[in-house]
Every structure is written in structure tokens, then in C-alpha cells.
Amino acid sequence: MNVIDSGNVAAATAVKLAKADVIAAYPITPQTPLTEKLSQMIDEGEMDAEYVAVESEHSALAVCIGAASAGVRAFTATSANGLLYMSEQVHWAAGARLPLVMCVVNRGVGAPWTVWNDHQDSISQRDAGWIQIYVKDHQEIMDTTIKAFRLAEEVSIPVMVCYDGYYLSHTYMPYDVPEQEKVDQFLPPYHYKHTLTPEAPENLNSVTMPDTRKDIRGDAAPCYMDIRYNLHDEMIQSIEKFEAIDSAFQEIFERGGNPVVTPYRMDDAEHVVVAMGTLANQFKVVIDRIREESGIKVGVLAINLYRPFPIDYIIKALEGRKGVVVYEKALSYGNQGALFGDVKSALYPCEKRPVIQNHIIGLGGREIKTDTLYETLIASCRKADENSGITDTPNWVGLQTVEPTAAER
Numbered sequence: 001m002n003v004i005d006s007g008n009v010a011a012a013t014a015v016k017l018a019k020a021d022v023i024a025a026y027p028i029t030p031q032t033p034l035t036e037k038l039s040q041m042i043d044e045g046e047m048d049a050e051y052v053a054v055e056s057e058h059s060a061l062a063v064c065i066g067a068a069s070a071g072v073r074a075f076t077a078t079s080a081n082g083l084l085y086m087s088e089q090v091h092w093a094a095g096a097r098l099p100l101v102m103c104v105v106n107r108g109v110g111a112p113w114t115v116w117n118d119h120q121d122s123i124s125q126r127d128a129g130w131i132q133i134y135v136k137d138h139q140e141i142m143d144t145t146i147k148a149f150r151l152a153e154e155v156s157i158p159v160m161v162c163y164d165g166y167y168l169s170h171t172y173m174p175y176d177v178p179e180q181e182k183v184d185q186f187l188p189p190y191h192y193k194h195t196l197t198p199e200a201p202e203n204l205n206s207v208t209m210p211d212t213r214k215d216i217r218g219d220a221a222p223c224y225m226d227i228r229y230n231l232h233d234e235m236i237q238s239i240e241k242f243e244a245i246d247s248a249f250q251e252i253f254e255r256g257g258n259p260v261v262t263p264y265r266m267d268d269a270e271h272v273v274v275a276m277g278t279l280a281n282q283f284k285v286v287i288d289r290i291r292e293e294s295g296i297k298v299g300v301l302a303i304n305l306y307r308p309f310p311i312d313y314i315i316k317a318l319e320g321r322k323g324v325v326v327y328e329k330a331l332s333y334g335n336q337g338a339l340f341g342d343v344k345s346a347l348y349p350c351e352k353r354p355v356i357q358n359h360i361i362g363l364g365g366r367e368i369k370t371d372t373l374y375e376t377l378i379a380s381c382r383k384a385d386e387n388s389g390i391t392d393t394p395n396w397v398g399l400q401t402v403e404p405t406a407a408e409r
Contacts, residue, residue, distance in 0.1 A: 001177045007168035010138045010175055011077070011103050011161070012037035014145035016047045017183040018101075021072035021190070024052040024063035028082040029115045030165035031105040035077055057082040061089035061102075068098040069204065071195030073149065075100070079165060080107040080121045087125065094129025094231065096205050099152035099192070100159070102130075103145065106277070106329075107165040108364040116365020117165040119276065123330035123338050129231055131159040131238060132307040134276040136262075138175040141168065143249065143256065146178070150187050150245050155238045157231070162306075166365075167278045178253055186252050235308045242305060260310045261317060262302040265291070269299030271323040271381045272354075274343055276303045279327055279361070279368065286373045296381050303339065314346040321354040323384025325377060327397075329362045336394050344392075355384040358394040366398050 025035035041047040064074035108114040148159040215221040246259035280302035326340040340358035
């Protein structure tokens, strides 16, 4: 069924189709309409689930942790400082290997306060042990949220589905809503092998010792460092799982493909833009214009799966190109763009490394003009061709200098 609605409604509809049993959330702009819609669906009997109204985001994820541990499918959503407020539980959910799904509706974090979009909120949690997927349009919100439940439950690692606040959360676009029967065929009922019941009690996530010890059955059990290794190793293995899940999705729904990275006009590209979210889509228009007007052969590589970082896919797509330009709406303060650092690290062992440049753009909702992208990209391609003036220092696109006031002088 084709509909035209907001990205937040697309996400809520996907959660409904996935038959989540427990939703716990606290309102925060621009996530609020997503959980409001879920509350409405439950109240009106469209969705058989329990909605838990909590006093904070920390409590919201705590409820989901309890629900998943008790053997039911759980979901939450948040943005910006709400994600930061639940940070302790974000790490706990990953360490406990609970298959939760959370939509992060990306927004800049305070202070100073902003309600507008960038990626600093979810990027700040990139090392928490969650799988992170960034989507580019409403159809991807719908499809990826459904796939995220299956991925989380197959690998026992929680998943964040990240999408741009306002650019996607509040805009209206057409998208297809799959039939419930087909979703049921794709997504099996939730089963958690460590489900807590009175008949089968377990002591989960107790204090661990530095070295391996025997469990109550006399078997060697992993301790803290071993558990961390297992999470890291199995997260890397989840890349292939995600590919397989996308293939299964394609068989049933006849759409999908390129779940890890999405190339655009890459076949003959000498220069490549790397970006995430709606910014990657905006660049399609830019490079079409550049190719037509200047003849520069440039393509776009959208990073969909950011954690685990798809190193092999990056090398395959970018090795041997003249230049790579990473545009991103987040940074690692005092260093460089987070995505830029990851791309540069992935390409470091390559014999034919491209020239890599970094642009920080759109922080706190600063307007991203297509003409600006056009001009900065052409300049970056020419610098790469000349291989001059290239540094790791990020270029801040759209930065506005303001004269200090008399009081500040």
C-alpha cells in the first residue's frame, strides 16, 4: 500500500508491523511524533502492545532492557540529549547482548541548545556496542526498521536506526507499507534464549572477574575482556548477516539491495563523495550537475551501516580513486570528522590510496545549500588532482564569523 506521510509515522508503522510488545519512551523533539503515533495505535486497538510512559529516557531504555530480558520484543526512540541521558543503559543493553531496536531521530546536542539536525548525538554513542544504521529516505526508514528487528534478534546485538530530524522525521514523502502477512513471513516471533521466568531463573550480568573462571556447571566461562572480544567479533560478523537479511527481504518485498553502502555513479568515478543520511541523497543532484557542467567524473558513496564499520566495502569502493571527500554533520572534537577518521583508517593499508579531504557541514541545522556543495566539491576535486594543500584539518563549510560585541572585547 502506497501512502504519503512523515518519516516518524513511517517508523511507527514499521514498529507496529514488527509486532513490538513493549514500547517505552520519553518525548523529545523531533522524536516525539513517532512515539505519540505508537501510543495512539495502542490506545485505538490497532496495535497489541504495552506502552509504558516513563519519567526519563534513562528509564525508557531500562524498561526495554527488562522487557527484552523477560522475553518480549521491545522498542524505544529518542533524540539528542535524550540519547545522552540514557547513555548508561545504552552501554548496558549492548553488554547484556539484548536484541533491542531504537530509532534515533538525529538532532544536535546541547549546550548551547538546538532543536535542529546534525549527527552528533548518535555519533557520540558509536563506541557503545550498538549496531548503527543511517537511512536516507522514508522508504528506508520503513524497511530498515523492520530489518533491524531481525538483525538484532539474529546476532543478539541492539540496533540504532538513525534518521535526520526534520529532513525526514517531519517531511512528507511517498513510501510503500508492506502487508502484515509478508512481514510475519520475514520476521519470526521473538525468542530470547535467556528469557527470565520463575521456572528458569538466571543470574545475568553479575560482577565479572578479570580472568576466566568456571561456572556452576564446571565449564569455563568468559569474563570481562572475553565478553568484550565476543561482542566485537560478532558485531563484525553481523555485516554478512545484514547482507543475508537484506537478500531475504528482497525475495519477499522485491526491493532492497546495497544495505551496507549505496553507490551512485561510481563505475567511472575518479573522485568520490562519502556521506551519510539525507546528505548523501542531496549530493546526487550535485554530482549530476558537476558531471554535466565540468566533466569531472565524481560519484557518491552513502554509508548506511556505520557500526560495525564496513572496512572491506570501503576499500573495494575507494581504493585507486584520485580523491575522496568526506562530508559529515558531526566531528570528534579536537581531532577531525569521525567518519573521515574511519574512512582514512580503512584506506591506510592500501597501495593506491586516494587523496582524502574532510568537510564539516550543517551542524545545529546550519543550512546546506546545493550551490555550496557544488562549489566546495569542485574545489576539492581540483585540489586532489593537483595533490596540493591537502591536510587532515577539516574544512568547516558555511562557517559564519561574527564580530565580538563591546562586552566581549
